[in-house]
Amino acid sequence: MHNRKLFIVLTITFVSVYLLFKAFPGDGENEGRTQEIVKITNTLGKSWILPDEDTIMMEPLNSTRGTPPPYMLVMVITSPANQKRRSLLRNQFQTWENMAKNWNITIKFLFFLGGSNEDETSMDKLFQEGSQHRDLVIDDFHETYLNLTLKSCRMLKWVNLRYPSVPLLAKLDDDVYINWDLIFGFLRNKDAPNLIAGSPFSSAYPVADPTSKFYTPPIVWETGTGYPTYACGVFYILGKRVRQELYKGALSTRLFHMEDMFLTGIVRERFLPDVGIQEIKEYISTLHLEGNPWSILYSGWGPCQFYEGVAVAHSLSVKRLQCFFRIGYFCKNGFVHAVKILCPKE
Template structure:
């Protein structure tokens, strides 16, 4: 049986069976009001957007801002299991080994300026009388015992250093720690035998050289503030102490000294495969400040103190010479100055050349003895024109493309 329903003129409905249906419930005015409906939607969108902003802000706060990727120090270090998920998307370039995108570059975390971090130290480094005129600190790797022995037997031999009489000269070797306990134990024995080892509490790796150099400044300013001059050099360098002392004695005053092989217009290397790669998050400028080659530079002890204080507020850069004599020197308003006796290139084994210079780079143990014998035993007479200092030519020397070499005391 078919049923039909149809509204009557008064809003009531009926069926063929006479069943009366109730009128439909009308929606409220708020529902059928278009303006009110739009405002409701807009309010919901605003609340949703505000919620997203709050969540994003909380997410950014959660990203760890400071932690060390390697834990260079054995005390108070902060370690990291790797970069955060967010940093993997944010980092513009490949990370530098040992200094991840998230790693803290606050030197205070690694140097601990108010804590004694020295493991080994010579007892008489700066207690000699008179006070040291020149303190030479050789930065040496933990495993480089042969290089240290070659230096002790040649330019840093006790008999040679004692020949300066009233001019007290002291040579020490600065090391960090190894993760090899056998090597660490051998350093302890070496220190007992020779008494010229300074060992600080940090992991001795190539990318920690800046930490090593700042540790050097910390140790000297703490233990040898009465010294006149400080030289930082490496264990593959031959130092002509005769010429160095003559150059320092000829200065009108000792204070404010910061000299070495000046490098100008050096640009960061952006190739991750290069040994001296510098990612943008470590150094974002197109050119390094003028700086002295880390192979060997000399400063007065008042400058050492200023550089140390500057380093404690300067973000770390893994290239120690750029950092110490460029960035920190700039903040301390110190100007590195070129001296022709210093060089970062390998010298020719020519007696007259070697007699005229202060430093020779890339010297292995056998060459160290060869230079020593040439300078001590040769009767060669050098004419003045042959005794000129070998200049520093060439591009891409070391870890920088050099736009213009420093052939004078100033770079443009």
């Protein structure tokens, strides 16, 4: 009788523990993610960046041969599945190139992504897209959030190899709205070779919540100890000297899982202590938009006030980006009363 009661108690305990883990699977996932982050931060940059190896799976043919480099090269950071975003942005490239000419600036746009974890069908589609548009640079790495540092470093590797003399490099995520007129105006009279520009984070601390994508384990960076100032990774601009020094410095530095903090924070502070981050003041990190077109505008602005006053806004859906581009077109061309566009609720 005693053994039977013991068996029942043990069975109930086992089932309860099993159900608990089934209900809250995050602990095991978080532990695995912590181990991945620790592995990254114990890795010297050059062992993953592979500076002496050709890791490119596809690039635009003859992209630099026989033509002078642009004043600014914009590398749009994208993922294989984001074809709609790439198509939307491509439709804007010519407009932006013409806009740059008004400032006596030449500009070129390319997409950068990883392809090694794609199946054969997906890779065929990417190669077809790249062959058609000649604007894809595909590197041999897995597209994961924790590989964003590797992604940015491989991007710098490719740019330094293919565009070594380009004065300015802009790194841009594919969910970001840019008002290039404001950016070009910002760049006037800047010390281009030594430039780092974007939205500086000067009082950032490690996130202690293991469920956050920004989580940093205390074993990696002590909770409560601030990060060095760094530029928000959705959009920043690097001068030629800065770009080259950051890449070289990254090779001899242990990696960090937040790419913007790694390159423009840790590596910058170590190898370019004399270079600060210049703020693009019209940089809006998040916009909370409603369905009413007149509430698109931040702080109660009207649509064209928004266009004239916001240089960068990120984390936007394809529909929101389309809406923003239309606003830009109408306001730029003086069709103020034509701005009757609904930005969809999401």
